Amino acid sequence: MSLLHLAIIAPFLLAIFIPILYKLFRKVHTGWFVLPLPILLFSYFLSFISITSTHKTITESVPWIPALGVDFIAKVDGLGLLFALLITGIGSLVVLYSIYYLAKDKEKLNTFYVYLLLFMGAMLGVVLSDNLIVLYTFWEFTSFSSFLLIGYWYDREKSRYGAQKSMLITVLGGLSMLGGIILLYIMTGTFNISEIIDQAAVISASPLFIPALICILLGAFTKSAQFPFHIWLPDAMEAPTPVSAYLHSATMVKAGIYLVARMTPVFASEGLWVWLIAGFGIVTLFWGSFNAVKQTDLKAILAFSTISQLGMIMSLLGLGAAALHFDDVKNSFYGAATAAAVFHLFNHATFKGSLFMVVGIVDHETGTRDIRKLGGLMNFMPITFTLAIIGTFSMAGLPPFNGFLSKEMFFTGMIRVLELNIFNFETWGMLFPVIAWVASVFTFIYSMLLVFKTFTGKYQPEKLEKKPHEAPMGMLISPIILASLVIIIGFFPNILSNSIISPALESILPNNTIDVHISFWHGFKPELFMTIGVIALGILLFLTLPKWRRVYDFFPKKLTFNRLYDSGLEMIQHASNKLTKTYMNGSIRSYLVYIFAFFIFILATTIAVKNAFTFDTSNISAIGFYEVLLALAVVIGSISILFVNSRMTAIILLGAVGYTVSLFYVLFRAPDLALTQLVIETISVALFLLCFYHLPKKRNEERNRFKLTNAIISIGVGTIVTVIALSAHSNKVFDSIAEYYVENTYTEAAGKNMVNVILVDFRGFDTLFEITVLTIAALGIFAMIKLRMGGKKKNENK
Amino acid sequence: MKPNDVILHSVTKVAVFIILTFSIYLFFGGHHNPGGGFIGGLSVASGLVLLYLTFDIETVRRNIPVDFKKVAAFGVLIAIFTGASSLLFDKPFLNQAYGYFNLPIFGKTELATAVIFDVGVALAVIGTAVTIILSISEDG
Helix, strand or coil: CCHHHHHHHHHHHHHHHHHHHHHHCCCCCCHHHHCHHHHHHHHHHHCCHHHHCCCCCEEEEEEEEHHHCEEEEEEECHHHHHHHHHHHHHHHHHHHHHHHHCCCCCCCHHHHHHHHHHHHHHHHHHHHECEHHHHHHHHHHHHHHHHHHHCCCCCCHHHHHHHHHHHHHHHHHHHHHHHHHHHHHHHHCCCEHHHHHHCHHHHHHCCCHHHHHHHHHHHHHHHCCCCCHHHHHHHHHHCCHHHHHHHHHHCHHHHHHHHHHHHHHHHCCCHHHHHHHHHHHHHHHHHHHHHHCCCCEHHHHHHHHHHHHHHHHHHHHHHHHHHHCCCCHHHCHHHHHHHHHHHHHHHHHHHHHHHHHHHHHHHHHHCCCECCCCCCCCCCCHHHHHHHHHHHHHHHCCCCCHHHHHHHHHHHHHHHHHHCCCCCHHHHCCHHHHHHHHHHHHHHHHHHHHHHHHHCCCCCHHHCCCCCCCCCHHHHHHHHHHHHHHHHHHHCHHHCHHHHHHHHHHHHCCCCCCCCCCCCCCCCCHHHHHHHHHHHHHHHHHHCHHHHHHHHHHCCHHHCHHHHHHHHHHHHHHHHHHHHHHHCCCCHHHHHHHHHHHHHHHHHHHHHHHCCCCCCCCCCCCCCHHHHHHHHHHHHHHHHHHHCCCHHHHHHHHHHHHHHHHHHHHHCCCHHHHHHHHHHHHHHHHHHHHHHHHCCCCCCCCCCCCCHHHHHHHHHHHHHHHHHHHHHHHCCCCCCCHHHHHHHHHHHHCCCCHHHHHHHHHCHHHHHHHHHHHHHHHHHHHHHHHCCCCHHHHHHHC | CCCCCHHHHHHHHHHHHHHHHHHHHHHHHCCCCCCCHHHHHHHHHHHHHHHHHHCCHHHHHHHCCCCHHHHHHHHHHHHHHHHHHHHHCCCCCCCCCEEEEEECCCEEEEEEHHHHHHHHHHHHHHHHHHHHHHHHHHHC
């Protein structure tokens, strides 16, 4: 157990003590106990920068299930470290923010911080695990803690709905990812990512390559809210705002991106990987930004904006994967696309985190997040306004903020798609820059909407629940730090290049040394004109928004993905309910029909497939007169039972059959059996008579109604059993062991009655439990009759 | 009016005696001839049922104050303990033993632990049969 492992599970360990601390120190906000941990971890992970920036990695292993090849291998490389720093850094800020956001006396802080710490630990585990099974374990932990956090205000219907939705979708993807992991294991024989990467050639040659790729991608797409699995993210906004800021913008939704980046060296050799990721990414980018414009809730705008930005990162990663296909110097630009992805990933975490916190402040201080009610808050909340400006302008891609840089790099990547002459990009590639540009226009519009509808315009005090005022300082610290990062990186973009981005690229694209240099000024290149075009058209469309807003009404409400999800869920429930009702109808007769039909089917097919029916007359003994007579008696008796009208007759016929059977025993020389059968038959007939005497009188005892299914099935069962008996008798493989008993009954057990000696001596064990069965039956009957509840009491219970 | 079934009563008194004797014969003959614990127990039970049929249940219960549920349980216990006793002699469970002894009246007699096991079987069968019949008939 190394310090690194301890760092990963530290949040879990602290989570154990949170409820105790909460109970012991009621006066102190529980968040203060949590806060030191992410700060400590953040500084701990900072110390790794010196190692990873020299292109080294740290690997520590602890055996977990060695027999299955599952070890808890913690590996710090550039990519893992970038994520670990984001998780702990933003984690600290979010905890600080939540201390001021959540009231000490109104909220259940103990559960909140336990869930949050669980999430933090799980997320660290996801990004720092080198073993896929461990990664999967932590992955599901994030789904599960996210579920708990979304449903934090569980008394609200919408929270529960959102939590369930996100759970179903992310777990669907998680399970599919597990399938992909297992496929990878089948192909390579190991769960360790670094060993799997070494065997990338084996994997791409395997027929399981495509299924594994799709399974893994499904996991990544559901987690990262890619089209069409993005629907859970807007509903997850029912969570407390610190949670939205942390999970649903900065960290968890990037787990899918992490997975794609991590798996790029494994899968990128195929064009399908590039196509799928770039394609879904670009569609998500457009769909998210397009839908964000029509939202009226601040957090919904941010949710769709997150979806769109994740799509952007995803499409860049997809294109960047082409670098592994063409690693000549001329095309090192694909690596630049990956650099853009990593850079924007970092930028997005900073500005989106701060924007969520700003929205949380607005919500907290005015009591609403509806942009139709808000307006003119600039004068009341100047600091918040400034922070919002920084965040949104960065999001829209305006200089001098960091969003501008990554957007320029994004455009570069998209334009260069045209130069690709692989995977049919030369024909369809044109769509990429066009969609990207249009999506950026929408991004610009909603960013402006977000800041100007909230902070400028008419102040409407009558619609607000509280009188707005500036937030407390504690709430502002975190967004201020994030916003300053936005500006610092905007002005000095290269401070991260060598320390963080370059090592991360090294992990995504191994064996490609990419010199990352982010320049603020490209010169007059197409990217710049695209950005100018975005701003110009964006301003125009923003100002004329009320006029073209009706565009959104063209889309029928019934065709949304949410509707599809809801009706799908309902349909599944309805259909399974219906299906269950059709066969589980509560009638014993139907169940017997199923059982016997299955019995016939399975035995008949076995006999047919194995060609097992044989009929051999060689070891049959001669048939005597008495045997024919008795057999006739049994047959006549049994058949008559089916056709008699009264129960009494049926019982007597049954008795007759029983006595005939005991005569058979006499004939076949089994005196003990004959005696027992005689007495038992008598007793059971007596019991039958006793029972039928007490049956309620029907008006007229009807004849058994004839049912064709019953007839077919009973004839079928009879035939099958007969066929099997005949075949079995014709195929005696071994001699009987009866010789042993014949020889040893007297010498070993001192008895001459062989049946009895077998019963009490050779195989007394069976007898012991048969008499136990009898005793249990007696006690059961006694209990049923004597100890039953009176009819009166039964009714009361109902 | 209560019917006078004196003939039934008298015949029963004789018949039960014969039935019980025959049962004991069946039981002890079981090791060498047809019979044994199961059938012996059942015929004892049938004798008892005849008593219940002829006289009413209360009368029989007064004269034979036995709880047949306990009889059944006792039978199972005997069977288990005979089985377990072989463990004391370092033999497997239910290992039966026998020997020949010179008894005062019977002369050279064979005694086998299997008979004790059979006693358990017989008691369990008697207890079961009578308990079932009594419970059901008392319910009506």
